[in-house]
Amino acid sequence: MSVQAVLETLREQLELYGQLLETAEQKTPVLVKNDIERLNVIMSKERKLVQKADELELRRSMLTNTYFSRLSLRLRSGKLSDMIRTVNHPGEKQQLIDIQSELAARLTELQRKNEHNQQLIRQSLDFIEYSLELVVDNPSDDFTYQHPMNRLSGGPRAGLFDTRG
Numbered sequence: 001m002s003v004q005a006v007l008e009t010l011r012e013q014l015e016l017y018g019q020l021l022e023t024a025e026q027k028t029p030v031l032v033k034n035d036i037e038r039l040n041v042i043m044s045k046e047r048k049l050v051q052k053a054d055e056l057e058l059r060r061s062m063l064t065n066t067y068f069s070r071l072s073l074r075l076r077s078g079k080l081s082d083m084i085r086t087v088n089h090p091g092e093k094q095q096l097i098d099i100q101s102e103l104a105a106r107l108t109e110l111q112r113k114n115e116h117n118q119q120l121i122r123q124s125l126d127f128i129e130y131s132l133e134l135v136v137d138n139p140s141d142d143f144t145y146q147h148p149m150n151r152l153s154g155g156p157r158a159g160l161f162d163t164r165g
Helices: 003-033 036-070 080-086 090-136 148-152
Strands: none
Touching: 003 036, 003 080, 003 090, 036 080, 080 090
């Protein structure tokens, strides 16, 4: 397998990670607006893109392993950096270095954006939990100290069940 086949797959991966970055960027305002319907559409698109990314990574790994076997090199980890070290053609080597750099930058940005979206989701869940606590709490509960003996004689009970029989 030639280096060009690996480069083509890497370019496809770069394009796909760009699409994933776009979906992550689209997700942020949708999370802020709490637009569940739009979020479901975006997440469905994102799942398809992630599945395609897995397929491309598998193809890249197979092409890299084939490249190493054709050179009669012992199977390496399949890392792009290993392949870059073995390529002798300066033009191909530089293309691999450039695309590796672009992929790393895009993946770092994607990770940053996804972490931001996760924080928004956590904050939304915290707000929902807080709101539920406000709704469920009994407003007639007195938060001042009462002697335990006084509570037994007519005040609201501490528990839900009467265990006195």
